Amino acid sequence: MRTLLHSFCFVFSFSVIAQDLKSPSEFLSYELGTQFTRHHEVVDYYQYVAETVPNRMQLIQYGKTNERRPLLVAYLSSAANMADLENIRQEHLKNTNGGGTPSKAIVWLSYNVHGNESVSTEASMQTLYDLLTDKSDYLENTVVIMDPCINPDGRDRYVNWYNQNKNTPNNADPNSKEHHEGWLTGRSNHYMFDLNRDWAWLTQVESQQRLKFFNKWLPHVHVDFHEQGVNNPYYFAPAAEPFHEVITDFQRDFQVTIGKNHAKYFDANGWFYFTKEVFDLLYPSYGDTYPTYNGGVGMTYEQGGSGRAGLGIVTRIGDTLTLKDRIAHHLTTGLSTVEVASKNAQRLNDEFKKFYQNKNFKYKSYVLQGDADKIDALTALLDQHQIEYGTADGATAKGLRYGNGKMGSIKISDPSLVVSTNQPKGTLVKVLFEPNAKLSDSVTYDITAWSLPFAYGLDATATTNLIQGSSYEKKTVNNSGLDPQAYAFLTDWSSMKDARFLAALLQKKIRVRYAQKPFVMDGKNYDRGTLIITRADNKNHPDFLGTLSTVANEHLILLTATSTGFVEGGKDFGSGYVQMVPDIKVAVLSGEPTSTLRFGEIWHFFEQQLHYPVAVIDSEYMRRVDLSEYDVLILPGGRGYQGFIDESKLSELKEWVGNGGKLIAMGGAIKGLTGEGGFGLKPTESKKDSAVNPQSYDASERDRIKGAITGAIFKTKVDTTHPLAYGYGDSYFSLKLGADAYQYMDSGTVVYLEEGYTEPIAGFAGSEAQGKIGNTLVFGVENRGRGSVIYMVDNPLFRGFWENGKLFFANALFMVD
Structure with a gap:
């Protein structure tokens, strides 16, 4: 009797709550789908629901965006589960160590990672409402975690633009302005980064803050809601090949199970959809792959629409x-x-x-050696992923050497880093560290190589035996009490940490020199690029030693004092080969024809990595800017530079460079500087067969990829004597994103590919593309008058994660004169 009465009371209580809870349409005072909801209004609705049903929903702010918008997750489940939420989480995580007896499913739904794929946040509000009302029985054994908007800055950029430009009522004509965003679209975040490609690299504040919460749960199922082109039907799981080889049979099968359930509902409504095409599961930094490599079933769902669709649009077939x-x-x-x-x-x-459990990967440990600053930078990333690591010394390891792709032995010496797959995050370790991901299909959606040892410029060996590591201690320094009688203070130049130190000193008005030749001082060898900070250069600084000490300690830079400028070998500090680092004023081009992503990488590099001021000059008013006010002008990669840089602009740039300006041209921007009347760099001659064999229509896509490079890693040669290469050895592993190719320069060829060495060390490159890139430039410098043009065919700042490329960019700014 008591049980029946209790059940009745529960049903009555629930029906009252369900009746009282306002739907999104009721709360917002407009029918959902008739307007776009601004982020603060979405937050208001989530807060309202949390306050109305606090026993079944909890709302947590896990961070803020660059533009100070809140980042939220909502936990929802039955009242009993919510009261026991922390125990459910702890019991679930015990499964990662083989313990625990959890019984609840954990589902994480992520919305609007691309801001102008704006429908998903709208859908999240209705999903929240339905799960707490009509579909509440799903929550009896399930905890649902909802992130209503991963990218609030991008979403509001789109929504505000659309509300400002739409017709009233909205116009479904695809030619109307409301269906044509400008250059600065809402897709990316504040810094124009694609957050759906940042899960593993964690370059952005949204990703960094979100991952802390994600790692507290490691959900069984994670869905990333997206949109695609207007004319495409809906896409859902199962995904397309290639699947990474670590993905289990269950993870594959469960995608099919979910896909069939979706199909049941779509079939009933007569909605069109497709599966097993386009969207694969390989690149590790997506919202579907990253959760998959952490034990979940990660999936992407793609609705047709995106930024073009607005409130309504006529499709190609007239719907x-x-x-x-x-x-x-x-x-x-x-x-x-x-x-x-x-x-x-x-x-x-x-x-x-x-x-x-029972991971039996071929490579048990990854041993990394090299510059201590680069190792520390890598451990900072591993900490964010909760990947365990250690250090080893004195042992001998046998395995695959990354530098030459061959088996060999190494003596483990300090500093070294050991990362093993024998840990809870072992699968993620394999995916991020393996020398070359296995491809089941060469047609992929993204880059095919990303191995962290290459990205961080470390010498690595993948060992077939497990290497035991001890605790890794990170570097500490203390520069207090600098000798006031010292002639100069020295520090090396080998990493982005050194570049940040230099940038900070320049902004503190401390003058710095650098060595153009190696030298010996006090029995120690110093390489090219060594920073030399003399007392004489800074005699007028009001607090030279105090400022230098503070900045060095903040950046963990160990300074070495010397009492003389007379070197034991090499060039003395008064030599013409010891030059002053210029206090440069930098500008970067934005707007068309630059790519928003490529521009964003540069913008983020200056403001969040180098911490050095940069002026953003838009292409719309570039003609009105006096370039003589700037020492450096950066042209980000993009399409359409040939049309943008006309004869008049080209003449102006040549004059500015000749008068001492430094022009850095990246990727597609180089095309605007070459050709008749351009600068000195020349494209390679295309090699085409005179006879073209006919091919079937079905074979055309596979034939096209013969000429493509889908994000592959190549071993290049480096001229270490050139200022652009200071801090590097004689080889560099470059991430190449396409087959654009340029001839060697008469002088100034700094990083290059040799003929016969064009097979990638990792990733996919088509046979025709490999034939095209032999004896071609990667990075080079053309001297012209008193200035220079720096060409970066490959992108050293790609997605902010190719750490070992960034010093080339710093060299271009500070070392190349």
Whole structure:
């Protein structure tokens, strides 16, 4: 009797709450799908729900964006589960160590990682409401975590633009302005970074803050909601090949299980969809792959629409795709995902535990040696991923040497870093560190190589035996009490940490010299690029020693004092080969024809990595800017430079360079500087067969990739005597993103590919592309008058994660005269 009465009271209480809880449309005072909701209004609705049903929903702010918008996650489940939420989380995480007896499914739904793929945040509000009302039975054995908007800055940029430019009422004509965003789209975050490609690299504050919460849960299922082109039907799992080889049979099969459940609902509504195409599971930094490599079932769902769709748009076949349609589709797959997880909660728990057991990878440990600053930079990333590491010394390791791709032995010496797959995050370690990811299909959606040892410029060996490491101690320095009688203070130049130190000194008005030749001082060898900070150069600084000590300690730079400028070998400090680092004023071009992503990488580099001021000059008013006010002008990669840099602009740039300006041209920008009347760099001659064999229509895509390079790593040669290469050895592993190729220069060829060495060390490059890039430039410098042009065919700042390329860019700024 008591049980029946209790059940009745529960049902009555729930029905009252469900009745009282306002839907998004009721709360917002407009029908969902008839307007775009600004981020603060979305936050208001989530806060309202949390306050109305606090026993079944909890709202947490996990961070802020660059533009100070809140980042949120909502936990929702049954009242009983919410009261026991921390125990559920702890029991779930015990599965990563083979313990625990969890019984609840953990589902994480992520919305709007691309800001102008704006439907998903709208759909999240309705999904939240439905899960707490009509679909609340799914929550009896399931905890759902919802991030309503991963990218609030980008979303509000789009929504505000759309609200300002749309017709009233909205116009579905695809030619109307409301369907044509400008250059600064809402897709990316504040710094124009694609947050859906930053899960592993963690260059952005949104990613860094989100991952702290993600690692507290490691969900069984993670969905990343997206949009694609207007004319595409809906895409859902299962994904396309290639799947990374670490993905388990269960993870593959469960994608099919979920996909079939979605199809049931889409079939009933007559909605079109596709699976197993386009969107693969390889590149590790996506919202589907990263959760997968952490034991979950990660999936991307793609609705047709994106920034072009607005509130409604006429498609290619004459249908009108509305925001309401798009909401309905994302709502359906979101609810269907939770439904399938709820029905398979025990299976998800069992398979999650299996994922973290019995790893038998070929390579058991990765041993990394090299510059201590670069090792410290890598450990900072590993800490964010909760990847364990250690140090080893004196042992001998046998395995695959990354430098030459051959088996060999190394003597482990200090400093060294050992990262093993024998840990809970072992699968993620394999994916991020393996020398070359296995490709089951060469047609992929993204880059095919990313190995962290190459990215961080470290000598690595993948060992078949497990190397035991001891605790790794990070570097500390103390520069207090600098000798006031010292002639100069010295420090090496080998990493981005050194570049940040230099940038900070220049802004503190401390004058710095650098060595253009190696030298010996007090029995120690110093290489090219060594920073030399003399007392004489800074005699007028009001607090030279105090400022120098503070800045050096902040940047963990160990200074070495010397009592003389008379070197034991090499060039004395008064020599013409010891030059002053210029206090440069830098500008970067934005707007068309630059790529927003390529511009954003440079912008972020200056403000968040180098911490050095940069002026952003938009292409719309560049003609009105007096370039003589700037020492450096950077042209980011992009398309359409040939049309943008006309004869008049080219003449102006030549005059500015000749008068002492430094022009840095990256990627596609180089095309605007070459050709008749251009600067000195020349494209390679195309090699085409006179006879073209006919091919089938189906074979055309596979034939095209013969001429493509899909993000592969190449071993290049380096002229270490050139200022652009200070801090580097005689080889550099470059991430090449395309097959653009330029001839060697008569002088100033600094980094280059040799004929016969064009097979990638990792990743995919088509046979025709490999034939094109032999004997071609990667980075080079053309001297012209009193200035120079620096060509960067490959992008050393790509997505902010290719750490070992960044010193080339710093050299271009400070070392190349």
